[in-house]
Amino acid sequence: xxxxxxxxxxxxxxxxxxxxxxxxxxxxxxxxxxxxxxxxxxxxxxxxxxxxxxxxxxxxxxxxxxxxxxxxxxxxxxxxxxxxxxxxxxxxxxxxxxxxxxxxxxxxxxxxxxxxxxxxxxxxxxxxxxxxxxxxxxxxxxxxxxxxxxxxxxxxxxxxxxxxxxxxxxxxxxxxxxxxxxxxxxxxxxxxxxxxxxxxxxxxxxxxxxxxxxxxxxxxxxxxxxxxxxxxxxxxxxxxxxxxxxxxxxxxxxxxxxxxxxxxxxxxxxxxxxxxxxxxxxxxxxxxxxxxxxxxxxxxxxxxxxxxxxxxxxxxxxxxxxxxxxxxxxxxxxxxxxxxxxxxxxxxxxxxxxxxxxxxxxxxxxxxxxxxxxxxxxxxxxxxxxxxxxxxxxxxxxxxxxxxxxxxxxxxxxxxxxxxxxxxxxxxxxxxxxxxxxxxxxxxxxxxxxxxxxxxxxxxxxxxxxxxxxxxxxxxx
Amino acid sequence: xxxxxxxxxxxxxxxxxxxxxxxxxxxxxxxxxxxxxxxxxxxxxxxxxxxxxxxxxxxxxxxxxxxxxxxxxxxxxxxxxxxxxxxxxxxxxxxxxxxxxxxxxxxxxxxxxxxxxxxxxxxxxxxxxxxxxxxxxxxxxxxxxxxxxxxxxxxxxxxxxxxxxxxxxxxxxxxxxxxxxxxxxxxxxxxxxxxxxxxxxxxxxxxxxxxxxxxxxxxxxxxxxxxxxxxxxxxxxxxxxxxxxxxxxxxxxxxxxxxxxxxxxxxxxxxxxxxxxxxxxxxxxxxxxxxxxxxxxxxxxxxxxxxxxxxxxxxxxxxxxxxxxxxxxxxxxxxxxxxxxxxxxxxxxxxxxxxxxxxxxxxxxxxxxxxxxxxxxxxxxxxxxxxxxxxxxxxxxxxxxxxxxxxxxxxxxxxxxxxxxxxxxxxxxxxxxxxxxxxxxxxxxxxxxxxxxxxxxxxxxxxxxxxxxxxxxxxxx
Numbered sequence: 001x002x003x004x005x006x007x008x009x010x011x012x013x014x015x016x017x018x019x020x021x022x023x024x025x026x027x028x029x030x031x032x033x034x035x036x037x038x039x040x041x042x043x044x045x046x047x048x049x050x051x052x053x054x055x056x057x058x059x060x061x062x063x064x065x066x067x068x069x070x071x072x073x074x075x076x077x078x079x080x081x082x083x084x085x086x087x088x089x090x091x092x093x094x095x096x097x098x099x100x101x102x103x104x105x106x107x108x109x110x111x112x113x114x115x116x117x118x119x120x121x122x123x124x125x126x127x128x129x130x131x132x133x134x135x136x137x138x139x140x141x142x143x144x145x146x147x148x149x150x151x152x153x154x155x156x157x158x159x160x161x162x163x164x165x166x167x168x169x170x171x172x173x174x175x176x177x178x179x180x181x182x183x184x185x186x187x188x189x190x191x192x193x194x195x196x197x198x199x200x201x202x203x204x205x206x207x208x209x210x211x212x213x214x215x216x217x218x219x220x221x222x223x224x225x226x227x228x229x230x231x232x233x234x235x236x237x238x239x240x241x242x243x244x245x246x247x248x249x250x251x252x253x254x255x256x257x258x259x260x261x262x263x264x265x266x267x268x269x270x271x272x273x274x275x276x277x278x279x280x281x282x283x284x285x286x287x288x289x290x291x292x293x294x295x296x297x298x299x300x301x302x303x304x305x306x307x308x309x310x311x312x313x314x315x316x317x318x319x320x321x322x323x324x325x326x327x328x329x330x331x332x333x334x335x336x337x338x339x340x341x342x343x344x345x346x347x348x349x350x351x352x353x354x355x356x357x358x359x360x361x362x363x364x365x366x367x368x369x370x371x372x373x374x375x376x377x378x379x380x381x382x383x384x385x386x387x388x389x390x391x392x393x394x395x396x397x398x399x400x401x402x403x404x405x406x407x408x409x410x411x412x413x414x415x416x417x418x419x420x421x422x423x424x425x426x427x428x429x430x431x432x433x434x435x436x437x438x439x440x441x442x443x444x445x446x447x448x449x450x451x452x453x454x455x456x457x458x459x460x461x462x463x464x465x466x467x468x469x470x471x472x473x474x475x476x477x
Numbered sequence: 478x479x480x481x482x483x484x485x486x487x488x489x490x491x492x493x494x495x496x497x498x499x500x501x502x503x504x505x506x507x508x509x510x511x512x513x514x515x516x517x518x519x520x521x522x523x524x525x526x527x528x529x530x531x532x533x534x535x536x537x538x539x540x541x542x543x544x545x546x547x548x549x550x551x552x553x554x555x556x557x558x559x560x561x562x563x564x565x566x567x568x569x570x571x572x573x574x575x576x577x578x579x580x581x582x583x584x585x586x587x588x589x590x591x592x593x594x595x596x597x598x599x600x601x602x603x604x605x606x607x608x609x610x611x612x613x614x615x616x617x618x619x620x621x622x623x624x625x626x627x628x629x630x631x632x633x634x635x636x637x638x639x640x641x642x643x644x645x646x647x648x649x650x651x652x653x654x655x656x657x658x659x660x661x662x663x664x665x666x667x668x669x670x671x672x673x674x675x676x677x678x679x680x681x682x683x684x685x686x687x688x689x690x691x692x693x694x695x696x697x698x699x700x701x702x703x704x705x706x707x708x709x710x711x712x713x714x715x716x717x718x719x720x721x722x723x724x725x726x727x728x729x730x731x732x733x734x735x736x737x738x739x740x741x742x743x744x745x746x747x748x749x750x751x752x753x754x755x756x757x758x759x760x761x762x763x764x765x766x767x768x769x770x771x772x773x774x775x776x777x778x779x780x781x782x783x784x785x786x787x788x789x790x791x792x793x794x795x796x797x798x799x800x801x802x803x804x805x806x807x808x809x810x811x812x813x814x815x816x817x818x819x820x821x822x823x824x825x826x827x828x829x830x831x832x833x834x835x836x837x838x839x840x841x842x843x844x845x846x847x848x849x850x851x852x853x854x855x856x857x858x859x860x861x862x863x864x865x866x867x868x869x870x871x872x873x874x875x876x877x878x879x880x881x882x883x884x885x886x887x888x889x890x891x892x893x894x895x896x897x898x899x900x901x902x903x904x905x906x907x908x909x910x911x912x913x914x915x916x917x918x919x920x921x922x923x924x925x926x927x928x929x930x931x932x933x934x935x936x937x938x939x940x941x942x943x944x945x946x947x948x949x950x951x952x953x954x
Contacts, residue, residue, distance in 0.1 A: 017948055043953060047917050048856060055861040056546040059539060069533040070560030076550045083547030091860060098950035316916040324945050336940035344913040379525060383568060384532040414891030417912070417920050421898055424912045435894070435901045436821040439793040440524050443894050463813035468801050471494055473575035476520060 015138035015307025018323025026331035057190035117275035134330035141308035169259030181264030208361035216408035352412025357404030371453030433466035492615035492784025495800025503808035534667035594752035611807035618785035646736030658741030675709035685838035693885035829889025834881030848930030910943035
C-alpha cells in the first residue's frame with residue numbers, strides 16, 4: 001500500500017481520542033486503529049462503572065447513620081445486587097455511547113484490528129501494511145492476573161468482568177489494596193458481601209505517610225477483613241453443598257474460602273503484541289521504550305507512546321494530557337515540551353483517600369514540615385456523622401511553600417483539588433491561610449492542619465489575617 | 478470606680494472571643510461583659526444546630542434515590558422529629574460547651590450584664606460604671622421580626638427558638654428566602670413537614686445571577702411551595718378541629734393557613750440599647766456608626782465594633798476576623814490596617830448555593846465574561862444521582878483574571894472554596910486550567926465552565942496543558 005498517512009493513532013481510548021482531537025485539527029490524512037471493543041477503559045470498565053457501583057453502595061451504607069439522626073426503619077432496607085449491577089451497566093452504556101460518537105463519523109479512517117509495528121513509520125493490521133510519518137501508540141492497559149492463576153480464570157474477576165456479573169456471591173476475596181482494590185472491596189462489603197482482602201505490602205491505596213496509612217487501614221478494617229503483608233495464593237476447592245467451585249485464598253498467616261475472587265493487582269500496559277522491539281530502541285524489563293513525558297516521544301523517533309500504554313501514571317486525566325501532547329507533537333514541526341501537571345491521585349473510598357504533590361515518603365521527605373488534622377472532633381464532620389479520618393499537609397521549611405498532602409478524610413476528593421491548586425501555584429501556608437474558610441465546612445479541618453504548619457514557620461505580618469489562630473473551641477474549627 | 482482597664486470587650490460571641498484571644502496575649506488588664514446566655518450565636522442558634530438539622534433532613538431525603546440505586550424498602554423509613562431535634566440540641570450543647578470553656582477561666586474578668594456606653598472609654602453594666610482605654614463592641618445580632626407581628630410572638634419561630642421545639646407541626650410557613658430561610662425551608666420540608674415559603678423579592682439566597690437564581694428556585698420548587706415577589710402578612714386564625722391557634726399567611730396573590738411560621742427575614746445588629754449615640758459620632762438610619770473595615774475602629778475613637786454588631790457581613794468567618802482585628806488594634810499603638818478576605822457566602826442547601834468574589838450583578842458586571850456548566854449531564858453527578866444545578870464563573874476580559882462565581886450546584890461548598898482561593902490569589906482562567914482535575918469528580922463541571930471562559934479569551938501557548946479542550950464526550954467531563 002503506497003499511501004503514507006500523516007499520523008496513525010493506535011488505540012481509541014482516552015489518550016487516543018485526545019490525540020485524535022488534536023490531529024484532526026491539523027490534518028485530514030490520519031487513521032485510527034483500535035483492537036477489540038471501542039470505547040474507553042474509563043467509560044467501559046474503569047472510572048465510570050466503578051463510581052456508579054460505589055455511589056449505590058455508599059448510599060446503602062449510610063443507613064448505619066440513620067438511627068442516630070432520628071431516622072427509623074433502616075433495618076428493613078435491602079439491596080438488590082442484580083439491580084445495582086443493571087444500573088451500573090445502563091449508565092456505563094450511556095457513557096460508552098458518548099465516546100463512540102467521537103469515532104462513528106470517521107468512516108474508513110477508523111479500522112478495527114490489532115496493530116503491530118514493523119519499524120519506524122510502518123505497521124501491519126489485519127494483514128495489511130500501513131505507513132505513516134508519525135505513529136501515536138495509545139493501546140491502554142489491562143488488569144494484572146498472575147500467570148499461575150490462569151487455570152482459575154473462570155473463578156477470577158477483574159474490573160473487566162465484575163460489572164458484567166448478573167449478581168454477586170455471598171463471600172468474596174479481593175486481592176490487592178491499591179486504589180481499585182480498596183474501592184471495590186469497600187463497595188462489595190457495603191453491598192452486603194462478606195469481603196476478605198489481602199495485600200502483599202503494608203501500605204494501601206498508594207499512601208506513603210504511615211499515620212495516614214494506619215488510619216485508612218483502621219477505618220477499612222471496621223467494614224471488612226484486611227490482611228496486610230501477606231502475598232495471597234489461590235487454589236480451587238469443591239463447593240461444600242453441591243455448589244460450584246470455590247476458591248481457597250492462602251496467605252502467610254491466614255486463609256479464606258470464598259465464592260469468588262476479585263483480582264486488584266493493578267494494571268499493565270498493552271504492549272506485548274505491539275512489536276515495539278522493531279523500533280530499534282532498547283526496551284526495559286517491562287518491554288517499554290524510553291518516553292519523554294514532556295513530548296510523549298519515544299527516544300528521537302516520530303513515534304509517540306501516550307496514556308496507560310507507557311506505564312507511567314495510569315490515570316485518566318494524565319492519559320488525556322498525554323494524548324493531547326502526542327497529538328500536537330505528531331503534527332507539528334519540532335516537538336513542543338509540555339510542563340506536566342501537579343501529581344494528584346484519589347481513591348474513591350469513604351472517607352476518601354487522596355495524595356497531592358510530593359509524597360511523604362519521597363526523596364526530600366526528610367526536609368518537609370507536616371501539619372495534621374484528625375477529623376474525629378471536627379465540627380461539621382460531627383454534624384454529618386462523617387467524623388473520621390486524618391489529613392497531613394507538607395511544606396518546605398522557612399519558605400512555607402506547600403509541597404503536598406496525603407489524607408484519608410471526609411471530602412478528600414474536594415480538599416485534594418484545593419491543595420492541588422495551591423501546590424500547582426507554588427503557594428505558601430500563609431497564602432492559603434489568607435483565603436476565606438466558611439463555617440462550618442470540612443475545609444476548616446484543612447485550615448487546622450495549615451495552622452499547625454504555620455506555628456513551625458516564621459510568622460506573617462501582624463496585619464495579615466493569615467495569622468488568625470484557632471478560637472480554641474475545637475469542635476467549631 | 479477608679480480602675481481603668483486596658484480593654485473592655487462587650488459580647489462573648491465569635492467576634493468577642495476572637496478579640497479576647499488577641500487581647501489576652503497583650504494585657505491582663507481587660508474585662509469581658511456578656512448579656513444573656515454565654516456561648517456564640519454560631520454554636521447556640523446558628524451554624525451548628527442548623528447544619529445538624531440539615532444533615533438529618535438530607536440523609537432522610539436521600540431515600541428518594543434509593544430505588545434507582547437498587548436499594549429496596551425506602552418506603553418504610555420514617556423520621557422521628559423529636560429525636561432529630563434532640564440530637565440537634567445534644568450536639569449543640571457540646572459545641573456550646575467548647576465555647577464556654579474559653580471564658581470559664583476568666584473569673585472576675587468576665588461579668589454578665591447589659592452594657593451601655595456612657596461616652597468614649599466609659600460604660601455602665603448592672604448599675605456599675607467602668608472605664609477603659611479601649612472598648613470593643615461585639616454584641617452580635619438577632620433575628621428580625623417585624624413589630625407588627627409581635628402579637629403573634631408565640632406562634633412565630635425564629636432560629637432562636639426553632640431548635641428548642643420538642644416537635645414540629647404538620648404545616649409550616651417560612652417567610653424570607655435568604656440563606657437561613659432556604660436552609661430551614663428545605664430541611665423542614667425534607668423532614669416531612671408541608672412547607673410554604675414566601676419571599677418579598679425575586680432573588681433568593683443572595684444570588685444575583687438570573688440564570689443561577691432561576692435554577693435554584695426551580696430546584697427548590699420541586700420540594701416545597703415557593704411564592705416570590707410577595708410580601709407576606711400574618712393573622713391568627715382559630716384552629717379548625719379544636720386545635721390551637723393557627724396562622725394565616727397572606728401575600729399578594731396567595732395565602733396559606735399553617736400551624737406555625739418560621740421568620741427568616743435576616744438578622745439585625747444588637748445595638749439599640751448600647752448607647753452608641755453617646756460616642757459623639759453620627760449614626761446612620763440603622764443606628765450604626767461609621768466603622769473602618771480594615772481596623773474595625775469607629776471613626777477615630779478608641780472604640781471598635783466587630784462581628785454581626787456592625788451590620789456589615791453577618792458571617793462567622795468574617796466575625797472571627799473582625800474580632801481578631803479589633804483585639805489587635807485595641808491593644809496596639811497605632812491601628813494596623815488589615816486586608817479583608819475574598820467574599821465567600823454559602824447556603825447549605827442541596828444542591829448548595831454559593832457566591833464567591835464579585836457578584837454577577839455588581840458595578841463592574843457589564844465588563845465580565847461568564848462561563849457556565851449545567852450539571853444535568855455531568856458524569857460524576859449522574860453516577861451519584863446529584864445531577865442538577867448550574868455554576869457560572871466570571872472573569873475579566875483580556876487578562877482572564879477570575880473575578881467571582883455564583884452557583885447552585887452539587888458540592889458547591891467545596892467548589893466555592895477552590896474558586897475562593899483562585900480569586901484571592903488573582904489567578905486567571907488559564908492558571909486554573911493548568912491544575913489537575915481528577916476523573917470523575919464534580920470539579921470537572923467547574924472545568925467545563927472555565928473552558929467555556931477560555932474560548933472567550935486570548936489562547937494560551939500551544940505547549941500549555943491549560944489549552945486542553947473537552948474530549949467531546951459530554952458525560953465524561
